[in-house]
Amino acid sequence: MSPAAARPGFVYRQGKTLMLDGRPYLFVGVNAFGLTGCRTGAPDSQAIMDAYFSSLRPQSTTRTWAFRSLGEEGVERVVRTAEKYGQKVIFALTDGAGFCGDTDGRSGGEGTLKTDEWYRSGYRGAYFDWIRTVVPKYKDSPAIAMWEIANEPKGLTAAVTDGVMKTFFDETAALIKSLDPNHLVSSGSQAQYVYGTSDFSYVHSGPNIDVASVHEYDYAYQDSRTIVSPHFTAVIGKMQALDKPLYIGETGIGLSQCMSAQARADALKQKYDAYLARGAAGVQYWGWSPTPDNGCSPYSGGADGPGSPVMTMTKAYVIPGQTTPPPGPVDPTQTTYDDSRFSYSGTWAVGTGAGKYQDADRYTMEAGAFYTLSFNGTGVQLYSSVAPHHGIVAVSIDGGAERLVDLYSATRAEQRLVYTSPTLPAGTHTVRVRATGTRNPSATGTVATADKAVVVSGGSTTPTEPVVKTTEHDDSEFAYEGSWSTGTGAGKYRNADRYADTAGAAYSYAFTGTSVEIYSSVAPHHGIVGVSIDGGPERSVDLYKAARAEQALVYVSPTLTQGAHRVRVRVTGRKNAASSGTVGTADKVVVRSRG
Secondary structure (H helix, E strand, C coil): CCCCCCCCCCEEEECCEEEECCEECCEEEEECCCCCCCCCCCCCCHHHHHHHHHCCCCCCEEEEECCHHHCHHHHHHHHHHHHHCCCEEEEECCECCCCCCCCCCCCCCCCCCCCHHHHHCHHHCHHHHHHHHHCHHHCCCCCEEEEECCECCCCCCCCCCHHHHHHHHHHHHHHHHHHCCCCEEECCCCCCCCCCCCCHHHHCCCCCCCEEEEEECCCCHHHCCCCCCHHHHHHHHHHHHHCCCEEEEEECCCHHHCCCHHHHHHHHHHHHHHHHHCCCCEEEEECECCCCCCCCCCCCCCCECCCCHHHHHHHHCCCCCCCCCCCCCCCCEEEECCCCCEEEECCCEEEECCCCHHHEEEEECCCCCEEEEEEEECEEEEEEEEECCECEEEEEECCCCCEEEECECCCCEEEEEEEECCCCCCEEEEEEEEEEEECCCCCCCCEEEECEEEEECCCCCCCCCCEEEEEECCCCCEEEECCCEEEECCCCHHHEEEEECCCCCEEEEEEEECEEEEEEEEECCECEEEEEECCCCCEEEECECCCCEEEEEEEECCCCCCEEEEEEEEEEEECCCCCCCCEEEECEEEEECCC
């Protein structure tokens, strides 16, 4: 489908990039094979589907079955519920292994692969009749992300050659496109090593095949704990040469190691990071069930249920370079430190005084003490006192990576905006603020405080003043100190930036306005920079991220008096414990002004 022909809300592709409403569409999502009836013999109830789809990140993807053997009821319920919650669905139209009653008609066909004869011509019977029934019914639904020709198509023997499989793919894709020209068609392929898809490029070269997939469970295989499957590495270049997207249709970390649920989530996040960084269009983990299997099977059929660490991590996962939809109206709600939504761990005392929000806050000097705030919205801003005896806190969202925030200031100030979250998917989130017990060298203590939070709903958390200037790294208003090199690459502002890894290297930027935003690359080898305004105290900003992303918003200044200011960014030589380097970068700044 061409960009001009794409309908609003429909996933399409531009070459090897999936697109949605004019923006690149990368996804992390869930395999929920039981929704339409495979798990219990009947479709999940409306209550279960409502609970499931409402728990997902916006415009996420769910992969499930639309098999003839399961009937139309479950497919209909999934589509309508996905539409209700703005979700996307990948439907597999048949099963290569013949599970869930979706056999080739022979006795004993359940779970034993479809016959070679089925791939030669048998598919043109009942399977094609099913496609003619179900596919056109949903051609106008934006909930369909794509149709998969089959879940893991593969020959029973070597008699299913690549030529046989290509004919099956091409004829089926042509039929689907004739019935539904609005949606993409994926092969649903497993990997290059099965009968029928050994020449991955050839079998996916047909004009109506839009997308391919790879399925892998290599982490559990021989307890290798593999993050990037060699089966993905073997075919990503081939699909890119075809200028078509490739996604991870299934990846799972079975519980053969009996690892904790959180450790499993952490390892899956590494997979998300690695695959998206290497060109995958998306990643679907296996799997979800309302009644999860908590055993130690290496290929558990439902290891993750509602509220599991994997589901929580997947919902909160930050898509590298993802373009945020245009902001809607901002509806901030202010919350004080003693609101019931704040939860405290460790020793905290109450402080009082003029200037604090509602004249009071809480503080701690105990390393490891923390507070959490649960909120419903798209972002949060944290306000705190800053003072000569205040230390460094670590802030995280939904259990994600911590960001260091320095509460030191040479002079005390109350209700200072110290942290602004990135824009989050609409829904329920938790922010956690931890006293690290560390401090700026100029500070005399390690105090952390909790005063006020502002929750934002329906839009961006960045300042709403109009942009008056966007400036790149080599503008004359940038002044560099120390040794900086030039980096080039797609995704950087105007395809270039500067970088340094020597402690003390710095740049400053003079501007006139009421606030400034700093955009930078974030990467596995990036470190912590110190940001200061007009010679004031530095704020620590962590540029580490497990997967590289360009033009990430890494700093938003507090609101300043209208006039001339200077922001300075210094490479500290320090780094996150997970980082492999201390690099700092200069890419783009955005200046805003109230007038």
